[in-house]
Amino acid sequence: MTTSSRTLGDLFDTFQREAFRLETLDDYSKSGNVDAYHAFLAGEPQPDDYNAGWVEELRSHTGKGKRVYRVHILRRPLTDYLRFELGWGYQKNMSGGEEFFILDVTDRPNPLQNVPDFWLFDSESVAVMNYDGAGKYLGSEVLPSELTAEFAGHRDAALTHAEPFTEWWAKYGT
Numbered sequence: 001m002t003t004s005s006r007t008l009g010d011l012f013d014t015f016q017r018e019a020f021r022l023e024t025l026d027d028y029s030k031s032g033n034v035d036a037y038h039a040f041l042a043g044e045p046q047p048d049d050y051n052a053g054w055v056e057e058l059r060s061h062t063g064k065g066k067r068v069y070r071v072h073i074l075r076r077p078l079t080d081y082l083r084f085e086l087g088w089g090y091q092k093n094m095s096g097g098e099e100f101f102i103l104d105v106t107d108r109p110n111p112l113q114n115v116p117d118f119w120l121f122d123s124e125s126v127a128v129m130n131y132d133g134a135g136k137y138l139g140s141e142v143l144p145s146e147l148t149a150e151f152a153g154h155r156d157a158a159l160t161h162a163e164p165f166t167e168w169w170a171k172y173g174t
Contacts, residue, residue, distance in 0.1 A: 008119065008127045008140040012057075015121040019061070020155050021070035024117050027081040030136035033089075040084040050088060055096035062097030069099035071158040076106045076172060081135075083174060090165055100165035103158055104172075111161050115154050126151040 012019065029037050036050055061068055074082055090100045103112070117129035119140075126148050130138040143151070 006125070006142050008142065011119065011121045011125050011127060011142070015061075015066065015125075017122050018067040018069070019122075020120045022112070022115065022118050022120075022154060022158055023070060023072040024112070024115065025131060025135050026074060026079045027135040028085065028131070028137070029081045030134050031131070032137070036088065037081065037084050040088055041080060046088050046092070051092045055093060058093060058096030058098050067099070068097065069101070071101045071103050071155075071162045073103045073105060073110060073112060073158070076104065078172075078174075086165070086169065086173065090169075094165075101159060101162035102165055102168040103162040104168060111157055112154055118151055118154070120148070120151050120155050123152045124148060 033051070036047070039047070058068055072082075072086075078086070090098075094100065103110075117131065119127045119129070121127075124145070125142065127140040127142045129140050132138055
């Protein structure tokens with residue numbers, strides 16, 4: 001259910017400057033790329049066309065000077081899914097211009113406890129991403145504009161406490 005006639009897809013199609021994503025789960029394996037995830041678990045090499053559609057969409061945005069970036073809140077040791085997402089997904093998506101940051105809460109409190117996954121577009125529109133307890137995507141909810149400032153604050157807090165993915169991965173990646 002959405003609280004606006006706009007959808008997440010509409011927001012992706014119309015943003016002008018930036019799209020920010022906060023990820024909070026350690027397992028999204030029921031939400032897509034299931035075959036690729038199983039291939040990763042089986043030790044198979046990453047297919048050349050893995051995530052090709054998303055990388056193409058990223059390039060269409062970043063090629064126009066738009067910024068697409070995200071922060072993932074996580075703890076070590078990484079789950080199998082996070083090893084897959086960061087090792088295959090983030091590495092591939094960077095080729096499309098997406099930027100990644102890690103907020104590692106292994107040895108510190110989570111400054112965004114109970115904040116849901118969301119996309120924030122141009123600091124003007126926010127869509128909360130809903131998942132069940134097993135990480136299955138249930139849909140998004142575009143929130144009223146009066147809540148946007150709250151989520152822009154969550155974005156700013158996440159970025160304040162996060163570090164660039166490539167630096168974090170050099171220390172902790174596998």
